[in-house]
Every structure is written in structure tokens, then in C-alpha cells.
Amino acid sequence: MDEAAPQKGTVTQRAIEEIKAMIAEGRLEPGQRLPTERDLAARLGISRSSMREAIRALTVMGVLEARHGSGIYVTALEAGDLLETFGVVADLSRGPRLVELLEVRRILESTATALAAARITEDQLAAVEKHVAAMNATDDPEEILAHDLAFHREIAAAAGNETMAAILEGLSSRTFRARVWRGYQEEGAFARTRREHAAIHRALTARDPEAARAAAAAHVGEVEEWLRTQLGP
Amino acid sequence: MDEAAPQKGTVTQRAIEEIKAMIAEGRLEPGQRLPTERDLAARLGISRSSMREAIRALTVMGVLEARHGSGIYVTALEAGDLLETFGVVADLSRGPRLVELLEVRRILESTATALAAARITEDQLAAVEKHVAAMNATDDPEEILAHDLAFHREIAAAAGNETMAAILEGLSSRTFRARVWRGYQEEGAFARTRREHAAIHRALTARDPEAARAAAAAHVGEVEEWLRTQLGP
DNA sequence: CTCCCATAGTGGTCGGACCACTCTCGTGGA
DNA sequence: TCCACGAGAGTGGTCCGACCACTATGGGAG
Numbered sequence: 001m002d003e004a005a006p007q008k009g010t011v012t013q014r015a016i017e018e019i020k021a022m023i024a025e026g027r028l029e030p031g032q033r034l035p036t037e038r039d040l041a042a043r044l045g046i047s048r049s050s051m052r053e054a055i056r057a058l059t060v061m062g063v064l065e066a067r068h069g070s071g072i073y074v075t076a077l078e079a080g081d082l083l084e085t086f087g088v089v090a091d092l093s094r095g096p097r098l099v100e101l102l103e104v105r106r107i108l109e110s111t112a113t114a115l116a117a118a119r120i121t122e123d124q125l126a127a128v129e130k131h132v133a134a135m136n137a138t139d140d141p142e143e144i145l146a147h148d149l150a151f152h153r154e155i156a157a158a159a160g161n162e163t164m165a166a167i168l169e170g171l172s173s174r175t176f177r178a179r180v181w182r183g184y185q186e187e188g189a190f191a192r193t194r195r196e197h198a199a200i201h202r203a204l205t206a207r208d209p210e211a212a213r214a215a216a217a218a219h220v221g222e223v224e225e226w227l228r229t230q231l232g233p
Numbered sequence: 234m235d236e237a238a239p240q241k242g243t244v245t246q247r248a249i250e251e252i253k254a255m256i257a258e259g260r261l262e263p264g265q266r267l268p269t270e271r272d273l274a275a276r277l278g279i280s281r282s283s284m285r286e287a288i289r290a291l292t293v294m295g296v297l298e299a300r301h302g303s304g305i306y307v308t309a310l311e312a313g314d315l316l317e318t319f320g321v322v323a324d325l326s327r328g329p330r331l332v333e334l335l336e337v338r339r340i341l342e343s344t345a346t347a348l349a350a351a352r353i354t355e356d357q358l359a360a361v362e363k364h365v366a367a368m369n370a371t372d373d374p375e376e377i378l379a380h381d382l383a384f385h386r387e388i389a390a391a392a393g394n395e396t397m398a399a400i401l402e403g404l405s406s407r408t409f410r411a412r413v414w415r416g417y418q419e420e421g422a423f424a425r426t427r428r429e430h431a432a433i434h435r436a437l438t439a440r441d442p443e444a445a446r447a448a449a450a451a452h453v454g455e456v457e458e459w460l461r462t463q464l465g466p
Numbered sequence: 467c468t469c470c471c472a473t474a475g476t477g478g479t480c481g482g483a484c485c486a487c488t489c490t491c492g493t494g495g496a
Numbered sequence: 497t498c499c500a501c502g503a504g505a506g507t508g509g510t511c512c513g514a515c516c517a518c519t520a521t522g523g524g525a526g
Contacts, residue, residue: 010478010479011478011479012289012478012479016293020321020324020325023325024324024325024408036506036507036508037507037508038507046479046480047479047480047481048480048481048482049282049285049478049479049480049481050478050479050480052282052286052508052509053285053286053289053478055508056245056286056289056290057289057290057292057293059290060249060290060293060294061293061318061321063321063325066507066508066509067487067488067507067508068486068487068488068507068508068509069486069487069488069489069506069507069508069509070487070488070489070506070507070508071488071506071507071508072507072508077325077326078330079322079326079330079333082321082322082325082326083322085294085318086319088253088294088296088315089312089315089316089396091253091257092253092256092257092296092310092315093310093312093315093396097311097312097395097396100312100394100395100396100397101396103394103396103397104341104394104396104397104400107340107341107344107397108337108340108341111340161333161336161337162330162333163322163326163330163333163334163336163337164333164336164337164340167337167400175257243509243510244509244510245509245510269475269476269477270476270477271476279510279511280510280511280512281511281512281513282509282510282511282512283509283510283511285477285478286509288477299476299477299478300476300477300518300519301476301477301478301517301518301519302475302476302477302478302517302518302519302520303475303476303477303518303519303520304475304476304477304519305476305477
């Protein structure tokens with residue numbers, strides 16, 4: 001009588017569920033160190049290879065973190081850890097799904113910006129302002145892209161919802177945005193982006209949530225609309 | 234002169250990036266079959282074990298699918314495949330992050346319901362209606378939960394954005410909702426839920442997006458508010 | 467022509483070996 | 497007494513080779 005669960009799915013799958021359950025039930029706390037791979041494998045009666053695959057799976061999910069020579073640890077289980085893989089969705093999506101992704105981003109980003117308008121601190125506002133200025137001061141696409149990302153990241157953080165910020169981070173992953181911009185920038189997009197960022201910044205400064213929502217929605221919607229036409233006939 | 238990339242990170246990590254790149258660049262199409270594990274390992278000059286870990290990682294990301302005895306295939310790369318892991322976030326989140334998660338859900342769900350009001354077909358409306366009726370006809374918590382999930386799933390599908398539907402699916406994962414409901418149901422939540430579902434259904438029938446948005450936001454906000462009080466002092 | 471099953475090929479699992487890295491603890495010197 | 501440092505034990509990372517479980521295919525029996 002080893003276990004009540006004889007076999008369902010692969011042994012690796014079982015191991016994954018097992019560890020996930022340990023965390024969900026609180027038997028493993030965030031930051032805590034797990035037993036060694038060898039121990040865990042022996043404990044579940046599986047080989048170390050299979051256990052390693054399970055650990056790898058949980059690692060990419062952002063649940064575990066393996067430190068070479070030290071041990072395996074549970075991550076802080078914060079939104080950022082768990083939603084890191086979200087970026088691959090954006091990186092591997094194409095065609096109509098890109099538009100869907102932007103639609104989701106538009107919904108979240110506009111709400112986040114509205115929340116930010118109500119909650120943003122002076123320091124955060126200054127940081128936003130800095131990125132606006134930096135973006136206006138250069139013509140290097142690389143640098144513009146970087147400040148564009150930072151601009152939105154700062155606002156998402158000011159909204160006060162880490163989970164939403166992490167999702168938006170994934171939806172704005174570097175390679176994703178770079179891909180979209182490649183063709184978009186040819187139509188005076190830089191100037192337009194600067195104008196729209198300025199509008200968002202004004203709304204934030206005025207602490208006007210509705211204006212901020214509208215400005216952000218328009219900003220993302222602009223790209224979304226352009227992308228939609230690119231897919232048409 | 235094997236490769237230009239000598240070593241960065243673990244070999245497994247390299248393999249993951251390699252395969253991801255193959256897909257991103259279109260060298261691997263959705264549904265296509267990959268070379269065997271042994272081939273891939275030899276091709277990248279790594280062991281089969283490491284290659285298996287890489288494949289496992291991409292499998293949990295929803296990018297690859299391994300069929301025992303047959304081969305490894307690229308998934309359809311649809312939103313559902315890629316966002317399956319999203320559910321673990323909901324399952325492993327606790328405390329304040331649960332509220333954040335519900336806030337995100339409220340934002341997306343209300344918008345999805347509004348979109349559904351404008352786009353829903355007669356057949357879809359009938360399906361929604363069926364779940365409302367079924368939910369009113371039973372008092373078994375299990376069954377109620379199932380129809381509750383199906384109700385929202387149907388609406389999300391009617392909104393016409395698969396990506397959003399997949400995210401909402403993750404945010405409403407069974408274990409997640411079960412956990413929240415456990416304490417919530419004691420306060421006449423069933424009756425309230427039925428009332429709110431009825432309101433949403435009415436708005437859908439009337440094809441009234443704004444009413445639908447408000448009803449859905451209130452519905453999710455109700456639970457959100459309750460959860461918030463549970464964490465208070 | 468159809469059906470079935472032997473078989474080759476695939477992913478899944480195992481055990482062991484060795485390497486690369488980290489951390490600790492005891493030793494030696496200052 | 498205290499500190500620096502180095503050897504060692506312990507950990508994850510990688511590799512190998514073998515075998516098992518399952519699938520698909522094609523050729524032979526009916």
C-alpha cells in the first residue's frame with residue numbers, strides 16, 4: 001500500500017500536481033527551500049529525471065526557482081513571477097490574435113490609466129514626465145521604444161494593482177511591440193505617439209480619470225485600428 | 234566551429250529559446266510535427282535529458298504537445314492553448330492578490346458582457362438562458378457552480394474575443410472559484426447570484442451593452458467587495 | 467479486398483555517473 | 497581573540513544508456 005493514487009497521467013504530471021498542491025495547501029511557504037531533487041524523487045517514488053522535468057515545469061510557470069549549487073525555492077508567488085510566461089503569448093501570436101491581444105490591452109490599459117489618474121503620487125508623476133521628455137528629446141527608435149515601455153509601466157504601477165501591471169507588462173513585451181512598430185512607425189507614428197503621450201500625461205496631472213481613460217484608450221486603439229487594416233483585404 | 238553561441242545560461246534554456254525562435258520565425262507551423270527528441274538533442278548538441286526538459290517547459294507553456302508513441306507537435310497556438318497556465322495564478326494567489334485578480338476580472342468581464350450584448354446570437358442567447366434556468370432549478374452547490382461557470386463562459390465566447398475569453402477562463406478556474414465560494418455562500422449568495430445572473434441575462438436579451446456592463450461589473454464587484462472585507466481588520 | 471497483428475519507431479521512465487557551483491566550517495595566520 | 501581562506505560536502509546541471517509503453521504502419525492471412 002504505497003499510495004492511494006496508483007496512476008493517472010504521466011508520473012511527471014503527478015509530481016507537478018503534488019508540488020502545486022503542497023504550495024496551495026500552505027505546506028510550502030513563499031521563499032521556502034524545498035527538499036533536494038533526489039529527496040523529492042525518492043519521496044514520490046519516481047526517478048530524478050522525471051522529478052527534474054516536474055521542477056522545470058514549475059520553474060517556467062514562475063512557481064519555483066532553482067539556484068545552482070544551493071537548492072530549489074518557492075518564489076515570492078507575486079504577480080510578476082507567475083505572469084512572466086504571459087509574454088510568450090504575445091510573442092507567438094499572429095494575425096487576428098494580435099488584434100485581440102491589443103483589444104485586451106486597450107481595455108486594461110485605459111482602466112489602469114484612469115486609476116492612475118486618481119492615485120498617482122508626485123514622485124510617480126515626475127517619473128512619467130521624465131519619460132515623456134526623454135522620448136521627445138531623441139529620434140533613436142530603440143530609445144523611443146524603451147521610454148515608451150517605461151512610460152506605460154510607470155502608469156501601470158501607479159494604478160496600484162500589481163496583477164494588472166504584470167499582465168500589461170506581458171502584453172507589451174519588447175519583441176511584441178518591436179514587431180508591431182516595425183511597419184507602424186513609417187506613418188509619422190513617432191509624432192503621433194508623442195502627442196498621445198502628452199495627452200495622457202496632461203490627464204494624469206489634472207487628476208482626471210475620465211480624460212485619462214479616453215486618452216489611453218485612444219492611444220492603444222490607434223495601433224489596434226492600424227493593425228486591423230493591415231490584416232484586411 | 235559548431236555554433237556561434239557558445240554558452241549563455243543553461244543548455245536547456247538555450248534549447249527552449251531555440252525552439253521558440255523556430256516557431257516565431259515561422260520555421261515551425263502550428264500543428265506541425267517536430268523531429269524526434271533524439272534528433273533534436275543531437276541537432277543542438279545536447280543530451281536527450283536536457284532536451285526533454287526543454288520540451289516539457291514548452292509543453293506547459295502550451296506551445297508544444299507531446300503524444301506518446303507518435304511524436305511532438307506544435308499546438309494550434311490559439312489563445313486557449315497558450316493561456317492554460319494562467320489558471321495556476323488564480324489557484325496559488327492569496328490575500329490581497331485575490332482581490333487584484335477579481336478586479337482584473339471585473340474589468341474584463343464587464344467589457345466582455347457589454348460586447349456580448351451587442352453581438353450575441355440567438356443560439357448563444359438560448360444557451361445562456363439554459364444555464365440560468367438550470368441554476369435556478371437546483372440547490373446542489375456543485376451543480377450551481379458548474380452552471381455559474383458555464384454561464385460566464387458562454388457570454389465570454391459571445392463577446393467574440395477568444396483571447397479575452399481564455400483569460401477570463403483562467404481567472405475563473407474551478408478551484409479558484411470554489412475557494413472563494415466556500416465562505417461566501419453562507420450569506421444568501423445563491424439567491425443573490427441568481428438575481429444578478431437574471432439581470433445580466435435581461436440586458437443581453439435587450440441587446441443593451443451599457444446595462445450589461447453595469448450588471449456584470451456589479452456581479453463581480455459584489456464578490457470582490459465581500460472578499461475585501463474578509464481581509465480587513 | 468479487408469482485416470488484423472507483428473513490428474519498427476516514438477515518447478516516457480529509470481538509474482547511475484560525473485560536472486559546476488554554493489555554502490559552510492574548521493584551520494591557520496594575524 | 498578574531499578574521500581570512502581554503503577544502504570539503506552538498507546541491508542543481510548535464511550526460512549516457514537502457515528499457516518500458518504506446519502508436520502507427522504495412523504486409524500477410526483470411
